[in-house]
Amino acid sequence: xxxxxxxxxxxxxxxxxxxxxxxxxxxxxxxxxxxxxxxxxxxxxxxxxxxxxxxxxxxxxxxxxxxxxxxxxxxxxxxxxxxxxxxxxxxxxxxxxxxxxxxxxxxxxxxxxxxxxxxxxxxxxxxxxxxxxxxxxxxxxxxxxxxxxxxxxxxxxxxxxxxxxxxxxxxxxxxxxxxxxxxxxxxxxxxxxxxxxxxxxxxxxxxxxxxxxxxxxxxxxxxxxxxxxxxxxxxxxxxxxxxxxxxxxxxxxxxxxxxxxxxxxxxxxxxxxxxxxxxxxxxxxxxxxxxxxxxxxxxxxxxxxxxxxxxxxxxxxxxxxxxxxxxxxxxxxxxxxxxxxxxxxxxxxxxxxxxxxxxxxxxxxxxxxxxxxxxxxxxxxxxxxxxxxxxxxxxxxxxxxxxxxxxxxxxxxxxxxxxxxxxxxxxxxxxxxxxxxxxxxxxxxxxxxxxxxxxxxxxxxxxxxxxxxxxxxxxxxxxxxxxxxxxxxxxxxxxxxxxxxxxxxxxxxxxxxxxxxxxxxxxxxxxxxxxxxxxxxxxxxxxxxxxxx
Amino acid sequence: xxxxxxxxxxxxxxxxxxxxxxxxxxxxxxxxxxxxxxxxxxxxxxxxxxxxxxxxxxxxxxxxxxxxxxxxxxxxxxxxxxxxxxxxxxxxxxxxxxxxxxxxxxxxxxxxxxxxxxxxxxxxxxxxxxxxxxxxxxxxxxxxxxxxxxxxxxxxxxxxxxxxxxxxxxxxxxxxxxxxxxxxxxxxxxxxxxxxxxxxxxxxxxxxxxxxxxxxxxxxxxxxxxxxxxxxxxxxxxxxxxxxxxxxxxxxxxxxxxxxxxxxxxxxxxxxxxxxxxxxxxxxxxxxxxxxxxxxxxxxxxxxxxxxxxxxxxxxxxxxxxxxxxxxxxxxxxxxxxxxxxxxxxxxxxxxxxxxxxxxxxxxxxxxxxxxxxxxxxxxxxxxxxxxxxxxxxxxxxxxxxxxxxxxxxxxxxxxxxxxxxxxxxxxxxxxxxxxx
Numbered sequence: 005x006x007x008x009x010x011x012x013x014x015x016x017x018x019x020x021x022x023x024x025x026x027x028x029x030x031x032x033x034x035x036x037x038x039x040x041x042x043x044x045x046x047x048x049x050x051x052x053x054x055x056x057x058x059x060x061x062x063x064x065x066x067x068x069x070x071x072x073x074x075x076x077x078x079x080x081x082x083x084x085x086x087x088x089x090x091x092x093x094x095x096x097x098x099x100x101x102x103x104x105x106x107x108x109x110x111x112x113x114x115x116x117x118x119x120x121x122x123x124x125x126x127x128x129x130x131x132x133x134x135x136x137x138x139x140x141x142x143x144x145x146x147x148x149x150x151x152x153x154x155x156x157x158x159x160x161x162x163x164x165x166x167x168x169x170x171x172x173x174x175x176x177x178x179x180x181x182x183x184x185x186x187x188x189x190x191x192x193x194x195x196x197x198x199x200x201x202x203x204x205x206x207x208x209x210x211x212x213x214x215x216x217x218x219x220x221x222x223x224x225x226x227x228x229x230x231x232x233x234x235x236x237x238x239x240x241x242x243x244x245x246x247x248x249x250x251x252x253x254x255x256x257x258x259x260x261x262x263x264x265x266x267x268x269x270x271x272x273x274x275x276x277x278x279x280x281x282x283x284x285x286x287x288x289x290x291x292x293x294x295x296x297x298x299x300x301x302x303x304x305x306x307x308x309x310x311x312x313x314x315x316x317x318x319x320x321x322x323x324x325x326x327x328x329x330x331x332x333x334x335x336x337x338x339x340x341x342x343x344x345x346x347x348x349x350x351x352x353x354x355x356x357x358x359x360x361x362x363x364x365x366x367x368x369x370x371x372x373x374x375x376x377x378x379x380x381x382x383x384x385x386x387x388x389x390x391x392x393x394x395x396x397x398x399x400x401x402x403x404x405x406x407x408x409x410x411x412x413x414x415x416x417x418x419x420x421x422x423x424x425x426x427x428x429x430x431x432x433x434x435x436x437x438x439x440x441x442x443x444x445x446x447x448x449x450x451x452x453x454x455x456x457x458x459x460x461x462x463x464x465x466x467x468x469x470x471x472x473x474x475x476x477x478x479x480x481x482x483x484x485x486x487x488x489x490x491x492x493x494x495x496x497x498x499x500x501x502x503x504x505x506x507x508x509x510x511x512x513x514x515x516x517x518x519x520x521x522x523x524x525x526x527x528x529x530x531x532x533x534x535x536x537x538x539x540x541x542x543x544x545x546x547x548x549x550x551x552x553x
Numbered sequence: 554x555x556x557x558x559x560x561x562x563x564x565x566x567x568x569x570x571x572x573x574x575x576x577x578x579x580x581x582x583x584x585x586x587x588x589x590x591x592x593x594x595x596x597x598x599x600x601x602x603x604x605x606x607x608x609x610x611x612x613x614x615x616x617x618x619x620x621x622x623x624x625x626x627x628x629x630x631x632x633x634x635x636x637x638x639x640x641x642x643x644x645x646x647x648x649x650x651x652x653x654x655x656x657x658x659x660x661x662x663x664x665x666x667x668x669x670x671x672x673x674x675x676x677x678x679x680x681x682x683x684x685x686x687x688x689x690x691x692x693x694x695x696x697x698x699x700x701x702x703x704x705x706x707x708x709x710x711x712x713x714x715x716x717x718x719x720x721x722x723x724x725x726x727x728x729x730x731x732x733x734x735x736x737x738x739x740x741x742x743x744x745x746x747x748x749x750x751x752x753x754x755x756x757x758x759x760x761x762x763x764x765x766x767x768x769x770x771x772x773x774x775x776x777x778x779x780x781x782x783x784x785x786x787x788x789x790x791x792x793x794x795x796x797x798x799x800x801x802x803x804x805x806x807x808x809x810x811x812x813x814x815x816x817x818x819x820x821x822x823x824x825x826x827x828x829x830x831x832x833x834x835x836x837x838x839x840x841x842x843x844x845x846x847x848x849x850x851x852x853x854x855x856x857x858x859x860x861x862x863x864x865x866x867x868x869x870x871x872x873x874x875x876x877x878x879x880x881x882x883x884x885x886x887x888x889x890x891x892x893x894x895x896x897x898x899x900x901x902x903x904x905x906x907x908x909x910x911x912x913x914x915x916x917x918x919x920x921x922x923x924x925x926x927x928x929x930x931x932x933x934x935x936x937x938x939x940x941x942x943x944x945x946x947x948x949x950x951x952x953x954x955x956x957x958x959x960x961x962x963x964x965x966x967x968x969x970x971x972x973x974x975x976x977x978x979x980x981x982x983x984x985x986x987x988x989x990x
Contacts, residue, residue, distance in 0.1 A: 017934055018682060018683050018939075019938065019939060019942070021682070021683040021684075021687055022682050022683065022687075022690045022691065022939030023690075023691065023939060023942065023943070024691070025683070025687045025688040025691050029683065029684070029687060030683040030684040030687070031684070032684065033675065033684065047855070048855050048858075049691070051855050051858045051859075052858040052942070052946070054858075055858035055859045055861070055862045055923070056858070056862065056938075056939075056942055058924060058928065058930055058934065059924060060922050060923065060924045071919055444621075445621055445667075446667070446668070447668065450668075452671070473619060473931055473932055474619065474621055476615070476619040477616070477619040477620050477621060480616060492621075492622050492880070492881040492883070493622065493880040493881040493892075494621035494622050494880060494881070495621050495622075495623070495624055495666035495667055495880065496621065496666060496667035496668050496671075
């Protein structure tokens with residue numbers, strides 16, 4: 005069987021752990037770890053668990069579900085440009101957003117030709133387990149293949165990258181030279197791991213990044229060989245989860261963090277320091293306010309790293325976890341508004357062209373999409389979250405098949421989660437835009453609390469450690485623009501409700517990108533105005549220093 | 554969002570709420586209270602009286618049960634306000650402090666807030682479920698099937714039984730006794746105590762309420778005495794049961810105090826007596842009314858998982874929880890609820906909210922996204938839910954596997970008095986024979 009748990013919904017009611025303990029377990033009080041490919045021998049129990057989940061977060065593969073075939077799908081509504089049975093939709097990107105988008109197209113009643121293109125050879129798989137239960141060896145890397153929630157009836161082009169887009173001819177160009185024509189295009193090419201800044205160091209044996217199933221397979225093998233020490237470069241979510249698995253496996257691990265604390269880039273220094281204390285409690289050698297300057301090797305194998313404070317960390321495995329790079333290169337020259345910041349779109353997932361005019365036929369979803377959100381100052385932002393990929397793909401698919409009057413906007417409040425050191429950390433809203441933070445409920449000492457984030461008097465985010473049930477309330481408060489700091493009497497009030505600066509790094513503005521790239525406008529008449537893209541830096545120049553959390 | 558401030562009791566909304574509520578609790582309507590729940594739900598959040606609000610909408614209840622401004626501790630009610638027949642003042646000592654020394658359902662963690670709730674619940678969970686005892690309930694599947702089949706064997710040559718007497722009651726009671734470590738032969742005594750304790754919700758008037766409160770107090774005292782003696786025994790001679798675990802375990806949160814052990818045991822014993830029995834009876838009744846679902850269940854026993862959840866949506870045994878309190882002024886579903894108000898959570902109404910469930914009165918086990926509230930939700934979600942789930946699912950599968958041509962003798966059957974814990978008092982069914990196990 006195949007399944008996935010929508011952890012954005014999970015509130016740790018534990019019904020699955022009771023009913024199917026072979027496949028669902030808790031680490032600590034609330035953190036769910038599950039087997040995404042349980043054996044058929046447990047089928048009855050899995051069905052009980054899925055039915056029992058109070059938030060219906062367990063999604064089972066339905067490719068052989070007879071009720072799907074019996075179901076009547078809605079006819080595509082009439083619109084100015086209906087997507088009839090002779091139409092062609094191409095999805096570029098065969099990961100979570102691409103798959104869920106394709107499924108949503110079918111669920112919306114699209115009966116035409118559907119092609120899914122992906123550069124990796126595997127069927128769409130789920131990435132969050134790769135840094136958790138796969139890395140720890142609880143489940144096999146292959147088991148993370150995503151369940152199919154619909155009968156897709158798609159043409160798959162896996163293992164072939166898209167290399168270009170011809171908007172005039174409405175064709176996607178593939179690495180093998182083929183051209184695939186479309187009436188509507190969904191871009192879901194996501195991100196890739198940011199490689200170590202120096203290719204020599206990156207090429208050493210024992211240096212890893214973690215993004216793909218292949219990465220996790222290789223890193224898992226390296227951990228199984230019981231290295232003397234693992235060095236994790238970067239204290240973001242991936243880096244912290246890798247460190248957590250290392251400690252689970254009783255491997256010595258050092259985490260080097262450029263900022264004042266792990267997770268500080270996403271959650272700010274106040275909550276980051278708590279995460280750092282948790283790491284130290286679990287035996288992590290945590291080094292903050294340092295960067296790794298060089299990875300040093302011997303005979304082609306890594307032997308350690310030099311840090312900016314002059315110290316040397318001996319390590320035979322180095323995991324570079326310094327964030328992600330968006331897969332936009334294939335769109336260069338296409339005339340779409342795309343770049344390091346992502347592919348820019350409106351709230352309905354329709355991609356802007358370089359002139360800032362919205363396209364009718366090109367949509368984007370997932371990590372690569374950069375969209376405006378009214379709750380967060382209507383700023384354009386890209387969200388590298390599982391939940392965002394799912395929800396945005398659904399909105400994009402809906403808008404691909406419906407007419408203008410029925411269009412949806414992608415306005416959900418972002419949610420993400422991490423499981424590390426026996427805790428489930430969840431976030432709603434966008435902590436990174438906050439200027440202040442306050443622990444509102446629970447106890448930091450017990451590692452069970454909620455922190456609420458504000459920006460200029462408005463609540464913009466909340467983060468919980470092992471308090472997922474409370475977070476649901478804050479999600480709504482954020483959407484409704486609740487005042488910050490919150491002043492209501494509540495249950496479980498935190499002992500010291502101090503207002504503190506959130507301690508987030510100042511966000512880079514788009515001008516930082518403009519230092520590398522210029523958009524220039526030419527023309528004198530409305531009919532002549534054009535935006536063109538002009539790279540400012542020479543191609544042989546080093547890319548800018550890798551960003552670390 | 555528009556905010557309605559429902560002032561006074563003269564608004565038409567309040568009058569219609571009071572009328573609909575009176576119909577919901579009227580025993581004459583117990584067989585089908587749902588049309589009246591639907592009338593209540595016309596205002597998803599409505600004022601019942603000066604200090605009481607009823608919440609019937611699915612989304613509104615979800616908002617409510619996750620809202621940290623909501624307390625489950627009746628001691629936070631505004632002064633002079635009573636709830637379910639209990640006056641919180643009566644539960645405080647001379648200094649006005651919570652009377653923690655007298656064990657009672659009202660002091661159990663179901664009526665406490667975090668963090669004390671969380672500590673007691675996890676100290677109890679340690680002996681019942683994940684993370685420390687993860688496979689405990691799952692390992693009882695075989696026992697459950699055996700007990701159910703023994704009870705069905707006990708039908709003997711009868712061709713008609715009262716399913717409540719013959720199975721729906723004795724089965725879960727046997728299980729809760731086994732889990733807690735209470736001798737099965739003492740069961741008739743605490744059956745009576747349990748009935749008296751929950752009967753306060755059945756009061757017909759102020760005088761009756763006073764009498765029922767007195768009886769409930771007496772029953773609580775007797776039950777406490779019984780459990781206290783049993784706890785002493787478990788301290789001297791620990792067994793592999795929950796009560797032994799509670800009295801003897803010295804966990805990270807320290808040992809549970811004796812009074813908390815008794816509060817918890819009272820709650821689990823009552824929970825195990827008053828809800829699962831209704832679920833089994835409601836389940837058999839509903840399935841006998843839907844032969845097409847029954848046919849599929851016999852062909853495909855795995856289907857019971859979804860059948861059960863749909864039963865729980867349509868016929869939740871705990872229909873109303875009248876014990877929430879607003880700790881601050883708050884707006885719910887567009888209605889302003891003042892601090893100190895009592896809030897009644899109407900699960901049975903939310904489970905049929907047409908804004909959330911398409912065709913909500915239809916029994917449709919294939920329903921997608923069946924996120925019903927049959928076991929409540931939030932931090933107070935039913936503690937015993939996993940046990941009840943397996944008990945009922947196993948009971949339904951075995952009853953319909955073994956009885957030949959089962960049918961209802963009386964439809965609708967007679968119902969118990971309690972409006973909040975709803976279920977048939979008797980469920981006579983006839984059949985042509987009993988297949989071998």
